[in-house]
Amino acid sequence: MNLLLxxxxxxxxxxxxxxxxxxxxxxxxFNFLLSTLVWLPVVAAVLxxxxxxxxxxxxxxxxxxxxxxxxxxxxxxxxAYSQASLFSTTLQYEENVSWLPFLGIRYHLxxxxxxxxxxxxxxxxAVVAVxxxxxxxxxxxxxxxxxxxxxxxxxxxxxxxxxxxxxxFWGGGVLPAALLLAGWGSPAxxxxxxxxxxxxxxxxxxxxxxxxxxxxxSGGVGFDLDVLSKGSLSPRAQVALGVLLVVAAATRIPLVPxxxxxxxxxxxxxxxxxxLISGLGVPLGGYLIFRLLLASQHDGAxxxxxxxxxxxxxxxxxxxxxxxRSRDLRRFGAYSALAPGGILALGLAALTPIGLLGAALQLVxxxxxxxxxxxxxxTFAQRAQSRELDTMGSMGGRMPKLxxxxxxxxxxxxxxxxxxxxxxxxxxxxxxxxSEPAPAFGVAVGLVLVMAGLAGLxxxxxxxxxxxxxxxxxxxxxxxxxxxGLLAGALIWWGVLPGGPKIGxxxxxxxxxxxxxxxxxxxxxxxxxxxxxxx
Amino acid sequence: MSKGALLLPExxxxxxxxxxxxxxxxxxxxxxxxxxAAILAALLAAALVIxxxxxSPVVTLVPGLIRQDRFALFAKSALLLATLxxxxxxxxxxxxxAPSAPLLACLAGMLAASAPGLLPLLLWTELALAAGLxxxxxxxDRPARNRVIAAAGAGIAAxxxxxxxxxxxxxxxxxxxxxxxxxxxxxxxxxxxxxVELALAGLLAGFxxxxxxxxxxxxxxxxxxxxxxxxxxGAASLxxxxxxxxxxxxxxxxxxxxxxxxxxxxxxxxxxxxxVVAAVAGGGRPGLAAGLFLVGAFxxxxxxxxxxxxELPHGSAGLVERGRxxxxxxAACLLSLAGLPPLAGFFGxxxxxxxxxxxxxxxxxxxxxxxxSVLVFPVxxxxxxxxxxxxxxxxxxxxxxxxxxxxxxxxxxxxxAYGLLANPIxxxxxxxxxxxGLR
Numbered sequence: 009m010n011l012l013l014x015x016x017x018x019x020x021x022x023x024x025x026x027x028x029x030x031x032x033x034x035x036x037x038f039n040f041l042l043s044t045l046v047w048l049p050v051v052a053a054v055l056x057x058x059x060x061x062x063x064x065x066x067x068x069x070x071x072x073x074x075x076x077x078x079x080x081x082x083x084x085x086x087x088a089y090s091q092a093s094l095f096s097t098t099l100q101y102e103e104n105v106s107w108l109p110f111l112g113i114r115y116h117l118x119x120x121x122x123x124x125x126x127x128x129x130x131x132x133x134a135v136v137a138v139x140x141x142x143x144x145x146x147x148x149x150x151x152x153x154x155x156x157x158x159x160x161x162x163x164x165x166x167x168x169x170x171x172x173x174x175x176x177f178w179g180g181g182v183l184p185a186a187l188l189l190a191g192w193g194s195p196a197x198x199x200x201x202x203x204x205x206x207x208x209x210x211x212x213x214x215x216x217x218x219x220x221x222x223x224x225x226s227g228g229v230g231f232d233l234d235v236l237s238k239g240s241l242s243p244r245a246q247v248a249l250g251v252l253l254v255v256a257a258a259t260r261i262p263l264v265p266x267x268x269x270x271x272x273x274x275x276x277x278x279x280x281x282x283x284l285i286s287g288l289g290v291p292l293g294g295y296l297i298f299r300l301l302l303a304s305q306h307d308g309a310x311x312x313x314x315x316x317x318x319x320x321x322x323x324x325x326x327x328x329x330x331x332x333r334s335r336d337l338r339r340f341g342a343y344s345a346l347a348p349g350g351i352l353a354l355g356l357a358a359l360t361p362i363g364l365l366g367a368a369l370q371l372v373x374x375x376x377x378x379x380x381x382x383x384x385x386x387t388f389a390q391r392a393q394s395r396e397l398d399t400m401g402s403m404g405g406r407m408p409k410l411x412x413x414x415x416x417x418x419x420x421x422x423x424x425x426x427x428x429x430x431x432x433x434x435x436x437x438x439x440x441x442x443s444e445p446a447p448a449f450g451v452a453v454g455l456v457l458v459m460a461g462l463a464g465l466x467x468x469x470x471x472x473x474x475x476x477x478x479x480x481x482x483x484x485x486x487x488x489x490x491x492x493g494l495l496a497g498a499l500i501w502w503g504v505l506p507g508g509p510k511i512g513x514x515x516x517x518x519x520x521x522x523x524x525x526x527x528x529x530x531x532x533x534x535x536x537x538x539x540x541x542x543x
Numbered sequence: 544m545s546k547g548a549l550l551l552p553e554x555x556x557x558x559x560x561x562x563x564x565x566x567x568x569x570x571x572x573x574x575x576x577x578x579x580a581a582i583l584a585a586l587l588a589a590a591l592v593i594x595x596x597x598x599s600p601v602v603t604l605v606p607g608l609i610r611q612d613r614f615a616l617f618a619k620s621a622l623l624l625a626t627l628x629x630x631x632x633x634x635x636x637x638x639x640x641a642p643s644a645p646l647l648a649c650l651a652g653m654l655a656a657s658a659p660g661l662l663p664l665l666l667w668t669e670l671a672l673a674a675g676l677x678x679x680x681x682x683x684d685r686p687a688r689n690r691v692i693a694a695a696g697a698g699i700a701a702x703x704x705x706x707x708x709x710x711x712x713x714x715x716x717x718x719x720x721x722x723x724x725x726x727x728x729x730x731x732x733x734x735x736x737x738x739v740e741l742a743l744a745g746l747l748a749g750f751x752x753x754x755x756x757x758x759x760x761x762x763x764x765x766x767x768x769x770x771x772x773x774x775x776x777g778a779a780s781l782x783x784x785x786x787x788x789x790x791x792x793x794x795x796x797x798x799x800x801x802x803x804x805x806x807x808x809x810x811x812x813x814x815x816x817x818x819v820v821a822a823v824a825g826g827g828r829p830g831l832a833a834g835l836f837l838v839g840a841f842x843x844x845x846x847x848x849x850x851x852x853x854e855l856p857h858g859s860a861g862l863v864e865r866g867r868x869x870x871x872x873x874a875a876c877l878l879s880l881a882g883l884p885p886l887a888g889f890f891g892x893x894x895x896x897x898x899x900x901x902x903x904x905x906x907x908x909x910x911x912x913x914x915x916s917v918l919v920f921p922v923x924x925x926x927x928x929x930x931x932x933x934x935x936x937x938x939x940x941x942x943x944x945x946x947x948x949x950x951x952x953x954x955x956x957x958x959x960a961y962g963l964l965a966n967p968i969x970x971x972x973x974x975x976x977x978x979x980g981l982r
Contacts, residue, residue, distance in 0.1 A: 108969065202923070206920070210916065212916070
């Protein structure tokens with residue numbers, strides 16, 4: 009909470025001192041940590057693909073392989089996080105070798121505090137997704153292969169320091185994700201998959217075009233982000249580049265008007281897949297804007313910020329009105345899961361230290377909140393054996409645990425105090441009300457509407473009068489409790505201590521090392537707003 | 544080492560061709576066909592190794608007919624690898640398709656790649672194309688006949704175009720073509736005819752069995768011709784990007800129109816031809832190198848794609864249940880032809896895009912990226928059917944396919960390695976472009 013207070017009272021946030029890791033810097037020491045994080049899921053996917061499984065007798069084993077792989081990744085990312093110098097702006101765990109010299113492409117991996125935080129969140133979401141997928145009975149092998157490939161692609165995006173590799177991983181994840189949506193879930197999943205593929209490919213094409221523009225303007229020397237970010241483009245070229253990057257990011261976050269895939273993907277897919285895709289969209293899209301637009305194209309960022317703010321406001325208002333009008337529980341969850349992305353976009357559009365810090369927190373909190381909302385509504389609908397809101401009433405008595413999770417998910421989405429999204433949302437608002445007042449007001453109105461919609465939902469579904477034709481639901485199983493509990497726990501943990509709950513008294517799980525990175529990357533972007541103490 | 548040793552790969556392919564043409568008694572086809580395929584595969588593998596080991600010298604072997612250089616080294620290696628894959632994946636065919644046609648196409652393509660003159664370049668390329676088309680004709684169906692007629696028409700047009708070029712230039716030597724100023728219009732016309740022929744070949748490569756080697760040879764011939772005439776092809780600077788864009792758009796629209804899996808392969812092949820033409824439009828050594836790289840990727844994928852997609856009486860549904868390795872190989876071919884990561888086609892497309900971007904042809908990059916994105920939809924639909932659909936009760940698991948399944952798996956691995964380990968391949972492609980006289 010100290011970070012939040014500090015941010016509110018002091019617009020220019022000072023770097024925090026570097027803590028000493030309780031594990032020491034070399035608890036686990038090997039040179040290919042990031043490669044392991046990226047390629048281990050691929051290796052596990054290949055293993056699952058080739059393991060003998062006569063008459064599907066060993067489906068449970070396949071699930072175990074996927075689970076333990078993700079558990080190992082979570083452990084590794086936690087170790088990597090705890091051993092990293094989070095407050096340093098230089099790259100860590102760097103791997104840099106020449107790969108395709110004829111195009112200047114390097115196998116260049118590296119992370120800073122922002123990326124490594126998101127790696128940790130990705131690993132957590134992957135564990136949650138596997139737990140949420142325990143009810144998958146058909147084509148278990150293919151399901152987990154695709155799930156692991158999606159995870160690998162996201163890790164690759166977060167670790168890449170070469171723009172070509174980033175595009176490769178970004179695009180490489182589209183097909184597995186689309187197949188994941190197409191193969192499991194409700195009968196409408198095929199259309200959902202096609203829509204997802206369409207928007208995701210549009211985003212990939214935009215990102216690839218942006219990469220080629222940068223490559224060409226740098227004289228064709230290569231795709232290394234360290235080199236490309238130092239290039240000097242004219243403001244006009246930066247805007248063109250920024251538009252491409254915003255389109256690419258907006259297809260994943262998702263933001264209006266690139267949100268057409270989200271409703272169906274979040275509401276028609278298998279629960280585990282829906283949780284993973286909804287949870288990873290916000291971090292991936294936001295990270296892209298942070299890394300490629302704000303960190304290097306400062307003029308473009310300034311010129312595009314108002315438009316991004318408008319997109320944020322429209323997204324949240326649209327999400328609210330669509331959720332209110334929805335008569336389907338899962339669709340309600342899908343629509344309201346769009347709101348965290350809007351708040352993230354508002355923080356990015358603010359271009360102030362506080363706003364950007366809020367956006368950085370929202371990368372984590374928004375992803376978790378969206379995943380929890382989508383997961384809770386999906387599990388609730390599954391257990392109630394109905395998605396129709398009109399037939400539900402007083403389900404709280406019959407499904408107390410799931411009702412609690414639904415409440416927590418709703419609170420997480422709107423950012424009630426005590427939830428991580430509160431910290432992110434507050435900082436985004438504090439940071440944007442001066443630089444982007446109209447979009448900030450629009451987002452606030454949208455959030456009020458979301459809140460109204462949620463109140464109506466809770467009243468009707470959980471507390472409302474019981475109906476004779478209401479479905480006879482059953483409460484959450486142990487596995488469902490685990491996955492929803494992990495998401496809710498993470499949201500509350502980071503909500504209570506956004507500045508960093510400590511392990512061993514020194515290392516925070518999520519800490520303001522990000523401030524240093526933001527200051528280093530976007531100092532002059534955010535500089536106009538800084539009054540005291542900021543760089 | 545004598546100069547004659549450089550012809551050893553061609554000799555080995557010729558031996559294989561003769562062996563493939565020997566008649567096999569009908570009653571022992573099932574037994575002997577796999578043995579023959581294994582022998583041919585061994586011969587092709589040996590030829591490939593020899594080519595890579597000793598093929599680097601630049602030397603004229605037969606004046607006016609065969610000249611060895613790095614372009615020829617790259618082209619011949621790619622042809623041998625693609626033919627090797629094709630021989631393996633077609634080995635399960637029971638008596639229907641002898642591997643003589645791809646071997647003939649390979650031999651003709653190798654000779655075309657080594658041709659220093661216009662006439663041998665065209666004649667050997669036409670023979671490589673005809674080898675595949677004639678087999679298609681032998682199937683006896685009406686569409687196959689129509690395709691042969693269309694291809695023959697394109698071939699005659701190409702011959703006429705080249706003859707006109709010869710008449711105007713007064714020389715048939717490739718390196719001397721760029722000289723006379725009167726060729727400003729004739730060369731672009733000849734290039735356009737070659738492009739049309741290549742497009743047709745690329746499209747047909749997906750539709751029938753033995754087209755890919757011929758289509759690859761046509762692509763190599765186009766690159767050789769375009770590089771030799773680069774200095775005089777200024778008038779083509781507008782026409783080539785437009786042609787490339789047209790091919791890409793037609794491919795995307797065709798793919799969206801539906802049809803069986805083999806048609807999808809055909810449209811994907813056409814898209815890659817569009818990218819090859821775009822590489823020529825990109826110009827310079829990087830453009831030609833990217834084109835060479837892409838033609839290699841195209842041949843490798845198309846060589847196996849037709850066979851692994853060919854005999855699906857029940858459609859693609861549940862293919863993975865009937866043969867996991869075959870389904871994997873087929874998916875790899877399809878994804879590579881569609882230019883999706885992380886397979887060979889994607890890296891080829893990227894190399895071409897990078898060249899186009901540095902040449903300022905951003906609009907062509909945009910067209911290419913969008914059409915490639917469009918092609919993903921039918922590919923996605925096909926993969927969903929193959930991997931995520933039930934094969935139905937009537938379909939039983941295929942019997943062991945031995946060499947064919949190994950070939951399908953091999954092509955998947957090769958397509959992955961071709962992209963991820965592209966460095967030595969691209970290096971060879973750059974040397975090939977340099978040998979063609981480009982800067």
